[in-house]
Amino acid sequence: xxxxxxxxxxxxxxxxxxxxxxxxxVLESACAVTGQELSxxxxxxxxxxxxxxxxxxxADAPQMLQRDFDVILFGAVGDPRVPLxxxxxxxxxxxxxxxxxxxxxxxxxxxxxxxxxxxxxxxxDVNFIVFRxxxxxxYAGVGGNFKQxxxxxxxxxxxVNTRKGVERIIRYALDYARRKGLKRVxxxxxxxxxxxxxxxxxxxxxxxKEEYKEVETRHLFVDTLMMELVRDPSQFQxxxxxxMFGDIASDLxxxxxxxxxxxxxxxxxxxxxxxxxxxxGSAPNIAGKNAANPMxxxxxxxxxxxxxxxxxxxxxIRDAARAAVREKKTTVDLGGQLGTREAGDWIAERISKRxxxxxxx
Ligand code: NAD
Ligand code: IPM
Ligand code: MN
Numbered sequence: 001x002x003x004x005x006x007x008x009x010x011x012x013x014x015x016x017x018x019x020x021x022x023x024x025x026v027l028e029s030a031c032a033v034t035g036q037e038l039s040x041x042x043x044x045x046x047x048x049x050x051x052x053x054x055x056x057x058x059a060d061a062p063q064m065l066q067r068d069f070d071v072i073l074f075g076a077v078g079d080p081r082v083p084l085x086x087x088x089x090x091x092x093x094x095x096x097x098x099x100x101x102x103x104x105x106x107x108x109x110x111x112x113x114x115x116x117x118x119x120x121x122x123x124x125d126v127n128f129i130v131f132r133x134x135x136x137x138x139y140a141g142v143g144g145n146f147k148q149x150x151x152x153x154x155x156x157x158x159x160v161n162t163r164k165g166v167e168r169i170i171r172y173a174l175d176y177a178r179r180k181g182l183k184r185v186x187x188x189x190x191x192x193x194x195x196x197x198x199x200x201x202x203x204x205x206x207x208x209k210e211e212y213k214e215v216e217t218r219h220l221f222v223d224t225l226m227m228e229l230v231r232d233p234s235q236f237q238x239x240x241x242x243x244m245f246g247d248i249a250s251d252l253x254x255x256x257x258x259x260x261x262x263x264x265x266x267x268x269x270x271x272x273x274x275x276x277x278x279x280x281g282s283a284p285n286i287a288g289k290n291a292a293n294p295m296x297x298x299x300x301x302x303x304x305x306x307x308x309x310x311x312x313x314x315x316x317i318r319d320a321a322r323a324a325v326r327e328k329k330t331t332v333d334l335g336g337q338l339g340t341r342e343a344g345d346w347i348a349e350r351i352s353k354r355x356x357x358x359x360x361x
Contacts, residue, residue: 004037005308008069012046012091014282015292015340016075022344023073023297026320029348030305030313033355041069045091047079056090062098066273071304074277075297080284093141095275096134101267102165103172104132104246105303106279108253108263111325115258115334121233126256128236131173132246134267136165139243161197161242166204172270173240174212184216188225188241188249201242226252250279261293261333262321264300266307276304290339293331295321298347320350 007027011020024040031038049055065072072095077088095101110116110126118126140160147153170187177185187205191198202219209217220228222245228235229249233256239249254263260280267275278296286292298317305314323329329346330336338346 004039005071005310006069007038007040007304008043008065008072009040010043010045010072010074010091012075012077012282013048013079013088014076014284014287015280016046016077016282018287018290018292018340019278019294019297020073020075022294022340022347023301025344025348026294026298026317026351027073027301027305027313029351029355030301030316031310033316033351034310034313036310036313046077047082047087050087051081056087057094057098062095065095065099069273070308071273072275073297073301073304074275076278076280076282078282078284089141093139096267099267099269099273099275100135101269101272101275102133102135102168103266103268103270104130104134104243104250105266105268106130106132106246106250106253106263107303108250108257110257111262111322112258115325116256118230118233118256121256125232125234126253128233128253129176129238130246130250130253131169131176131238131240132250133165133169133241133243134246135243136160136162137243159194159197159242161200163200163204166201167208170201170204170208170240173238174208174215174217177215177238178212182215182237184218184235184237185212186218186220186225186236186239188220188222188239188245190222190245192221198242222249225249229253229256254279258325259293259333260296261331262295262299262325264296264303266300266303268307274304274307276300276307290341291331292340293333294340294344294347295324295330295334298344316351316354317347319354320347323350 011017077092078085107129110123113122138159142158143156145155189198189201191202254260263279265279302314302317328336331343
């Protein structure tokens with residue numbers, strides 16, 4: 001048996017603090033089946049800590065995480081008490097940038113046709129993954145304010161696109177398609193309006209796709225992509241796009257596949273410490289009510305296990321999540337009647353039972 005996998009846990013704010021313990025519970029349950037050891041260390045970065053002593057992301061955190069951990073399980077950040085959620089940008093974008101987690105992988109897979117808002121669509125029709133560039137673009141934080149608070153105020157937010165940044169996310173998406181035997185990859189940009197920045201995406205895409213002749217490649221402007229995703233999602237297997245468009249496309253994709261409550265993501269730098277989280281936020285409107293769906297965190301846990309090459313444990317989680325949806329043992333957003341903790345318990349127990357029965361062996 002390999003040594004314990006070292007997991008840093010950052011629950012964050014709001015429902016992040018409620019769903020993350022469920023994600024941990026489910027990870028423990030899956031790894032108990034195989035005897036894989038896990039160790040968890042908790043970090044209290046979030047709004048409470050920020051409001052107490054001004055800490056957002058400690059300066060030595062990225063180095064410490066890289067040195068002492070294999071992976072990070074993240075909840076969500078965002079709190080109405082913090083103006084502009086500056087702490088959230090420091091913590092979440094800080095980790096993505098400083099750990100150079102350049103791939104944000106966001107799978108959108110429909111577990112049960114009952115959950116899609118699209119008429120006459122089934123599980124086969126909604127099954128794609130969004131690869132979102134995760135370290136630059138409009139999120140780079142390059143810009144500033146001039147004459148702030150006056151009638152002449154100017155606010156500039158630059159969209160930063162580097163050849164290295166664009167190349168590596170496109171290559172990751174194409175390599176992923178090759179590795180998983182996917183037929184189709186769609187690159188999406190807005191090069192008709194953003195001629196400089198997204199002109200670079202066009203040039204890199206054209207060069208790179210030549211190397212992947214076995215993959216059917218396609219380009220769509222992002223406005224058309226949004227429309228086509230709703231009209232006929234079965235066209236898509238993998239989508240690669242910039243930071244902001246990927247943020248938007250993945251919330252749309254989450255809804256097509258059952259809602260924000262069950263959508264997971266991985267912030268990845270291959271071979272380095274990587275961060276896994278549900279794609280939803282801190283949901284202040286339902287926080288503290290034991291109402292949040294823990295499935296996004298549990299499935300982020302499955303992505304984390306896959307990243308750690310613990311395929312069998314990952315599949316145990318996905319199987320149990322599918323069963324929970326099928327049997328309506330879920331929170332209300334997916335048509336069930338369970339609370340956050342009870343939904344987490346159900347998945348964890350399902351995994352243990354399957355483990356005892358020797359399934360998944
Ligand atoms: P949100 O994702 O928090 O919530 C959007 C809607 O989805 C709400 O109605 C919410 O109740 C519902 N929802 C979200 N997660 C759910 C779950 N697990 N179960 C059931 N329902 C769920 O987005 P928002 O309201 O735009 O943002 C709230 C705060 O979260 C903001 O501060 C925002 O910046 C932050 N945020 C953080 C992250 C992150 O940490 N990765 C992601 C998105 C938003
Ligand atoms: C996400 C969130 C973040 C983003 C916010 C909280 C900065 O929406 O993880 O999708 O835009 O990346
Ligand atoms: Mn988002």
